[in-house]
Amino acid sequence: xxxxxxxxxxxxxxxxxxxxxxxxxLSEKAKKSDIVDMRYxxxxxxxxxxxxxxxxxxxxxxxxxxxxVSIIAAVLITSxxxxxxxxxxxVPATTPxxxxxxxxxxxxxxxKLYYQLGFYDMYxxxxxxxxxxxxxxxxxxxxxxxxxxxxxxxxxxxxxxxxSFMKRQRIFGEGDVQNTEESLAKAxxxxxxxxxxxxxxxxxxxxxxxxxxxxxxxxxxVGLIIFISGVLLRGIPGFxxxxxxxxxxxxxxxxxxxPGYVLENKKFTLENYSKEEAEKVFGEALEKNGAIVKSYTTxxxxxxxxxxALPGSESLEKVEDYAINVNKPLKFxxxxxxxxxxxxxxxxxxxxxxxxxxxxxxxxxxxxxLSDPEKEYDLGNGSTVNMLGFYPxxxxxxxxxxxxxxxxxNNPAFIFQMNTPDKPEGEKSFVAIRQTLEVEENDxxxxxxxxxxxxISGLTIRKDKTLYxxxxxxxxxxxxxxxxxxWQHRRVWIQEDTKGHLLIAAHTNKxxxxxxxxxDTLRETVDLPAYIDRQDPELDKPEQEGDEEIWT
Amino acid sequence: xxxxxxSSNLLLVSFIAYLVATLxxxxxxxxxxxxxxxxxxxxxxxxxVITIIGFLTHLGYFFTRWAASGHAPLSNMFEFTTAFGMMxxxxxxxxxxxxxxxxxxxxxxxxxxxxxxxxxMFPTEVTPLIPALQSKWLFIHVITTVIGExxxxxxxxxxxxxxxxxxxxxxxxxxxxxxxAVMYTLILVLGFVVSSTTFKVMDYEAEFTYINKDEVPAExxxxxxxxxxxxxxxxxxxxxxxxxxxxxxxxxxxxxxxxVWSIAVGSVLYVLLRLIARKPLxxxxxxxAKKANSQLMDEIGYRAVLIGFPxxxxxxxxxxxxxxxxxxxxFWGWDPKEVWALITWLFYAAFLHLRxxxxxxxxxxxxxxxxxxxxxxxxxxxxxxxxxxxxxxx
Numbered sequence: 020x021x022x023x024x025x026x027x028x029x030x031x032x033x034x035x036x037x038x039x040x041x042x043x044x045l046s047e048k049a050k051k052s053d054i055v056d057m058r059y060x061x062x063x064x065x066x067x068x069x070x071x072x073x074x075x076x077x078x079x080x081x082x083x084x085x086x087x088v089s090i091i092a093a094v095l096i097t098s099x100x101x102x103x104x105x106x107x108x109x110v111p112a113t114t115p116x117x118x119x120x121x122x123x124x125x126x127x128x129x130x131k132l133y134y135q136l137g138f139y140d141m142y143x144x145x146x147x148x149x150x151x152x153x154x155x156x157x158x159x160x161x162x163x164x165x166x167x168x169x170x171x172x173x174x175x176x177x178x179x180x181x182x183s184f185m186k187r188q189r190i191f192g193e194g195d196v197q198n199t200e201e202s203l204a205k206a207x208x209x210x211x212x213x214x215x216x217x218x219x220x221x222x223x224x225x226x227x228x229x230x231x232x233x234x235x236x237x238x239x240x241v242g243l244i245i246f247i248s249g250v251l252l253r254g255i256p257g258f259x260x261x262x263x264x265x266x267x268x269x270x271x272x273x274x275x276x277x278p279g280y281v282l283e284n285k286k287f288t289l290e291n292y293s294k295e296e297a298e299k300v301f302g303e304a305l306e307k308n309g310a311i312v313k314s315y316t317t318x319x320x321x322x323x324x325x326x327x328a329l330p331g332s333e334s335l336e337k338v339e340d341y342a343i344n345v346n347k348p349l350k351f352x353x354x355x356x357x358x359x360x361x362x363x364x365x366x367x368x369x370x371x372x373x374x375x376x377x378x379x380x381x382x383x384x385x386x387x388x389l390s391d392p393e394k395e396y397d398l399g400n401g402s403t404v405n406m407l408g409f410y411p412x413x414x415x416x417x418x419x420x421x422x423x424x425x426x427x428x429n430n431p432a433f434i435f436q437m438n439t440p441d442k443p444e445g446e447k448s449f450v451a452i453r454q455t456l457e458v459e460e461n462d463x464x465x466x467x468x469x470x471x472x473x474x475i476s477g478l479t480i481r482k483d484k485t486l487y488x489x490x491x492x493x494x495x496x497x498x499x500x501x502x503x504x505x506w507q508h509r510r511v512w513i514q515e516d517t518k519g520h521l522l523i524a525a526h527t528n529k530x531x532x533x534x535x536x537x538x539d540t541l542r543e544t545v546d547l548p549a550y551i552d553r554q555d556p557e558l559d560k561p562e563q564e565g566d567e568e569i570w571t
Numbered sequence: 572x573x574x575x576x577x578s579s580n581l582l583l584v585s586f587i588a589y590l591v592a593t594l595x596x597x598x599x600x601x602x603x604x605x606x607x608x609x610x611x612x613x614x615x616x617x618x619x620v621i622t623i624i625g626f627l628t629h630l631g632y633f634f635t636r637w638a639a640s641g642h643a644p645l646s647n648m649f650e651f652t653t654a655f656g657m658m659x660x661x662x663x664x665x666x667x668x669x670x671x672x673x674x675x676x677x678x679x680x681x682x683x684x685x686x687x688x689x690x691x692m693f694p695t696e697v698t699p700l701i702p703a704l705q706s707k708w709l710f711i712h713v714i715t716t717v718i719g720e721x722x723x724x725x726x727x728x729x730x731x732x733x734x735x736x737x738x739x740x741x742x743x744x745x746x747x748x749x750x751x752a753v754m755y756t757l758i759l760v761l762g763f764v765v766s767s768t769t770f771k772v773m774d775y776e777a778e779f780t781y782i783n784k785d786e787v788p789a790e791x792x793x794x795x796x797x798x799x800x801x802x803x804x805x806x807x808x809x810x811x812x813x814x815x816x817x818x819x820x821x822x823x824x825x826x827x828x829x830x831v832w833s834i835a836v837g838s839v840l841y842v843l844l845r846l847i848a849r850k851p852l853x854x855x856x857x858x859x860a861k862k863a864n865s866q867l868m869d870e871i872g873y874r875a876v877l878i879g880f881p882x883x884x885x886x887x888x889x890x891x892x893x894x895x896x897x898x899x900x901x902f903w904g905w906d907p908k909e910v911w912a913l914i915t916w917l918f919y920a921a922f923l924h925l926r927x928x929x930x931x932x933x934x935x936x937x938x939x940x941x942x943x944x945x946x947x948x949x950x951x952x953x954x955x956x957x958x959x960x961x962x963x964x965x
Contacts, residue, residue, distance in 0.1 A: 058928070084928035088921050095917040102907040102954070125784055125821050142905050261901075292699045300575055300639050304698040314702050345702035346898050357900035479900045489902070493889045497881060504877040529877065532670070532870050555866040 027181065032168075034068030037061030039175040042184030054553055055187035057526055060176070062168035082164035087157045094150050101141030104133050155247050158240045166237045173230060179223035180524075182516050188524035189531070190538070194548030199515050205545045206513055213537060215511070223514035233528065235503015242496030249488035260354070260482035266317070267365065267390070268473040276480045277354050281322040281335055287361060287474035288316045315358050317343045317476040321351060343478070353482050360477025366428045370469040371450075373402060373437055376462055382439065384468055389428040401440045404465070408434035413451050421449070437463045509534050513547065521548055574639035575697055581632040582653065586687055588625025589660065589680045592618045596676035600862055615673040622664060622676065629657040640697045643710035647698060648955060651713065652690035655951070658721035659683045662875070666725055670871055674863035678735075678856075679728045685760050692767045708894035715886025716912075720947050722879030723919065727944030729872035730937030735853055736860035736868070737934065746934070747851070753941060754852040755841055762837020767829070770795045777811035779804045784820040791825050795832045799824035869933055872940050873926060880919050887912040911950035918946055 022030040023045055025038040036049045037060065044050045049061060066082035069075045080086055104126055112118045118139060122130035137144050185191060196202045199222070207224060210217050215226035253259040262276035271283040291310045292301060305311060319342075322335040341349045349356040366389055373382040383398030389411065396404045410423040413432035421432055432451035438444075442462060449456040450465050509527040516522055527534040531552065538550060595618030603612050633654065636644040644650040663679040700709070731753065738746045777793040781801035791801060800814030801824045818824045841852075848855045891912065892902035903909060922939045925931040931939065 084924050088924050088929075091917050091921045091924070095914050095921070098910050098914055098917075101905065102910050106905055108905075127819075300573075300697045301699045303696040304694075307694070307696065308698070311699050312701055313699065314705075346706040348897065348900070355900065359900060481900050486896070486902070489892075493892075497885060497889070500881040500884065504881060530870065530874060532867065532874075552866075555864075 029175075032063040034063035035061065036063075037184065038181070039172045040177045042176075042180040044183060044187065049187075052187065054189050055184070057188075057528075059165055059169045060172035062172040064164050064168050066164045078160060078164070081153075081157045081160035084161065087154075087161055090150060090154045090157055094147075094154060097141060097147055097150065100138055104130060104139065106142070107140040110139070151247070155244060158243055162237050162240045166234070169233065173233065176225070178218045178220035178225040179514055180225075180512055182522060185512060185514070185522045185524040188512075188526055189554050190525040190535070190550050190552050192523040192548040192550030193520055195519070196521050196546045196548065198546070199519070199521055202521065202546045203513065203515070206541065206547065209541055209545055210511065213540070215509075224512065226511040226513075228509050229506040230508050232503055232506035233508045235499050235501070235506075237499070238502060239496045239499025242492050242494070242499050244492075245495055246489055246492030249485040249492055252485045252488065253483070258484045260480060262480045263359070264478055264480065265360075265362075265475050266319075266478055267367075267475045269367075271322075274354075274356070274480055276482070277352075279324050280338075280351070280354070281324065282356070282478075283320040283322065284476055285318040285320060287476040288314070288318075289361065289363065289474075290314045290316070315345055315361060317358055317478070319343055319349065319356075321349065343476075353484065355481045357479045357481065358476065359479045362475040362477070364472040365475055366431060367471045367473045369431065369467065369471075371404075372466045372468050373398060373404060373439070374464055374466050376464050382463070387433070389431055403438045405436040405438065405445070406433060407436050407447070410451075433465075435465050437461070437465065439463055507533070509537070511538070511541075523547055523550055525550070574635050578632050578635040578639060579695070581628045581635065582687075585625040585629040585632065585657075586684065588621050588628065589684050589687075592621040592625060593677060593680040593684070594618075595621060596673040596680065597859065599673035600677060600859060603862065611671075612673065615671065615676070618673060618676055619664070619667055622660060622667075622680065626657070626660050626664060629660065633657065636697070640699075642700050642704075643714070644697075645709060645713040645717070646700055646704055647693065649690050649693040649695050651717070652693070652951065653687060654714070654717050655721060656683045656687040656690060658717045659686065659724055661718070662722040662725045662879075663728075665722075666871055666875060669874075670867060672863060672867060672871070674732050674860055675725075675729060675868075675871065677859055678732050679725065682724075682728060682757070685757060685764075688764045689760055692764060703898050706894060706898060708890065708897065712886060712890040712894050715882060715890055717886070719879050719881075719883030719886050720915075720951075722875050723883060723947060724944050726872040726875035726879065726940040729868045729875060730940035732860045732863050733865055733868040733872065733937040734934065734941070735856050736863055737865060738853065740851060740854040740857055747853070749938075750853045751851045754856075755837075758841045758844070758852070759834060759837035762835070762840055763829070763833035765840065766795065766832040766836040770832075775811075776808070778807040780807060781805070782820065786820075793825050793828060795829050797824070798828045798831050801825065865933070869936060872937060873932075876919060876922060876940065876943075880923065883919070884916060888916060907954050908950065911946070911954050915943070915946050915950060918943055 021033060023033060023035055024030050025041065025043055025045060027038060027041040027043065029038055029040040031039050031045065036044070036046045037055060038045055039060075039062065042061075044052075044055060044061075049055055055061065064082075065075075066079045070079060104122065107118065110118060110121050112121050119131065119134050122134040122139060124130075126133065133139055141147055186193075203219075203222065203224060206226075207217050207219060210224070210226040213228075215228045218225045218227075260276040264272070264275045266272060266282060266284040268284050268287055271281060274280045274282050290313045292305060292313045294302065294305055301311075318340070320340050321338040323338050325334040325336055338351065343349050343356060343358045345358050348358070368386050368388045370384055370386045372384045374380065375382065382402045383400060385396035385398060385404060387393075387396075387406070392406055392409050394406060396406075398404065408421065410421045410432040411428040411430075412423045412425040413430045414422050414424040416422065421434070423432075430452060432449070432454075434447065434449050436445045436447050439446075439462075446461040446463055447458055448461060448465055450467075452467075455464065507527050507530045509525070511523070511525045513521065513523050523538075525534055525538060531554075535552060541547065542549075595614050599612040599614035599618060602614055633644060636650075645654055659679065660683050663676065663683070667676060734746070734750050738744070738750050740747055771794065775794055775796065777797050778790065779793070779797070779801055780788060780790050782803040783789045784802075790807075796812040797814045799822075800817040802818065802820035804814065804817060804824075806813070814824070814828075818827070844852060891909070895904065895909075896902040922936075922943060925939070926936055
């Protein structure tokens with residue numbers, strides 16, 4: 020494509036609206052406009068210039084802000100739909116039928132539809148991922164499309180602008196002053212005092228400040244892209260670990276997801292605020308709400324397996340003792356172990372007596388460790404008890420056999436065989452909580468004596484190498500938005516035209532109020548023509564006229 | 572007097588100060604013949620001084636309550652909403668000092684007053700912190716979010732002034748309908764305050780047992796007459812009103828009853844006001860907005876978003892993620908409150924892009940700012956009360 024040669028002699032790239040150097044309007048649109056469109060300095064953007072090939076079309080699609088905003092709106096709406104009913108991960112079900120049943124039972128037909136449309140797992144759905152991917156693409160392409168030409172034109176801008184550029188600015192003034200040279204010299208001095216960078220070129224001033232704020236949007240977009248990349252990296256093995264484990268008091272187990280580390284649960288404590296110890300101020304709240312939990316704590320010891328030790332061997336090296344609390348995870352080697360859940364008072368072991376039914380005389384007692392029951396208990400006086408069956412979570416009889424619905428000892432049941440000197444061939448008995456069944460009338464019975472319980476702590480193990488990338492992305496984003504939003508790029512042009520009039524024009528990318536205030540301050544000490552703000556139809560410039568105070 | 576009592580009294584002082592300051596901002600507008608004059612009005616300056624005094628006593632409430640409880644008072648609906656009202660005033664003071672527009676005060680202060688009244692309808696006693704909230708991030712995350720949301724809310728106030736001024740109330744139009752809808756919604760909040768206070772003064776209580784959505788028996792106490800009954804309810808206080816209908820377990824009939832009472836009382840209030848004024852409420856307020864400069868209101872609205880957006884991002888997303896990682900083991904979990912914070916953020920991102928590139932200024936921008944405020948309030952009220960999630964502390 021050919022270059023556009025401006026009357027000032029500068030060669031502009033094809034598609035330029037305003038000459039990069041002198042600002043003369045080049046396109047028909049710019050020539051006709053009353054106030055020139057100053058976005059991206061009227062530079063030639065790829066998306067506005069090339070429109071034929073397929074690549075151009077894709078590029079133009081993603082560089083459009085209209086499309087960008089539409090994608091944002093789509094993400095926004097899908098996200099909102101995802102909050103109507105609880106998402107998959109908050110639902111106590113595991114199978115498709117379970118989910119369907121849950122949504123239908125609670126939310127009726129709408130709930131069923133919600134499940135069937137896949138809205139119950141919105142944020143993992145392919146369309147949501149596609150939308151986020153499109154958003155990222157849009158951010159990248161739209162930024163490149165704008166930042167490059169913007170950078171070039173701001174770099175090439177000349178101090179003296181063509182009057183046609185000046186006249187098409189939103190803030191413009193024109194007129195005669197007593198002494199042009201003196202006005203220009205004073206304006207230079209004053210603008211410098213206002214922290215403007217001032218350039219002078221035979222009778223023309225360009226004062227500019229905070230140009231860096233123009234790069235803010237691009238910096239924050241880089242931050243967003245870093246953040247999104249960080250999230251994508253979590254898919255790579257080793258970057259991200261997310262496991263859960265239940266650890267009973269007294270247990271020492273390998274940490275799931277963290278090979279080489281072993282954790283011992285010494286004690287789990289749930290503490291409530293008590294009326295006596297809580298400060299008096301909480302009295303009313305505690306009375307109203309009943310118990311309020313103060314802390315969940317697991318006292319643990321972390322061990323590391325010695326290097327070179329064979330798997331399973333007991334060569335553990337203690338690393339540290341720690342009290343894991345909510346908000347205070349155990350941290351080691353990039354891993355975090357969080358206090359997430361608990362169960363109180365799980366049965367640990369049960370103690371039984373073997374008794375003679377008629378004399379009620381005990382032949383001795385034995386203790387069953389529910390996590391590791393033995394096959395035979397020797398009572399030492401010639402009597403033994405054999406365990407023929409163990410059903411930790413007994414849930415009735417199925418197919419003629421006792422049935423355990425889980426390996427957790429919530430409702431333990433046993434089949435014991437009692438061998439006594441009287442009955443060496445043994446008697447069988449089925450023992451469950453508050454229940455004993457015998458096949459035939461026995462002489463001996465197993466009587467429950469005592470039980471010991473313990474607490475279980477639910478821990479989550481996480482390792483996330485991408486966290487620092489995410490944090491860095493967030494930081495870059497913050498720098499970008501602050502740079503772009505808390506500062507504004509302001510420019511003031513003052514120049515003498517060929518007829519000896521003084522022209523003044525000003526532009527800012529936002530916050531015109533402050534720019535006008537600065538111009539008013541400038542005009543207080545420097546003799547300059549009055550200006551108008553052509554986008555303020557109400558045309559009030561209170562500070563310019565110096566109002567009287569009203570007090571009636 | 573103990574610290575908690577001092578704290579409540581300071582809040583009351585602030586409340587009265589804001590009421591008085593509103594009158595002074597009104598005076599500033601009434602006494603000025605034109606926009607030019609009211610920038611330098613002494614009425615406005617006095618209004619500002621009273622607002623600042625109210626803000627200082629509000630801060631006094633905040634820190635005395637902090638001293639009394641030992642944690643930043645940002646842990647339940649009352650404390651959070653009160654802090655939101657406080658920071659709304661703070662954000663207003665900041666923008667008033669830059670722009671000096673009493674009409675902004677005339678609309679911002681009443682909104683803050685309504686928000687604070689709304690806050691006091693929730694249980695106000697000092698509550699100890701549950702384990703998840705015991706962290707320095709409670710203060711850092713919540714206060715930054717509140718400040719960000721308050722500044723964004725000021726943009727809605729400026730938008731409101733712009734709209735009340737510029738919508739032609741003499742002709743029927745969509746804009747006229749919707750601006751009146753905004754007024755009606757504000758009156759509904761007053762309806763909530765009036766109905767809750769009335770039943771509170773009457774000491775109304777009705778207790779029920781019911782079967783919750785996990786099919787477990789539970790108990791509930793109504794503080795308003797039960798229009799709707801919970802799933803399979805049984806009255807424990809039979810002398811009180813019998814609910815009209817029984818609702819399925821996913822709907823909290825107690826909250827729905829409060830909502831319907833608020834709407835009923837609010838609607839009666841609204842009809843009364845219309846009968847007195849004999850014109851739409853937006854038209855009643857129009858003379859108060861007439862002297863504001865539209866261009867300036869548009870700019871204040873935009874500026875507020877520019878200042879508030881980074882603060883909101885920092886508080887509601889970045890600090891939120893850091894804390895979520897400490898407390899819940901993941902920085903993001905698609906909890907409804909989190910999602911709505913993201914939605915708010917996306918909305919303002921869209922706002923900025925539309926304004927920057929599509930030239931959505933003036934009316935369009937003002938409407939967007941109002942919608943943004945609606946989203947923020949939705950996240951504060953509806954997500955906490957209706958959509959239950961990890962953030963439902965109140």
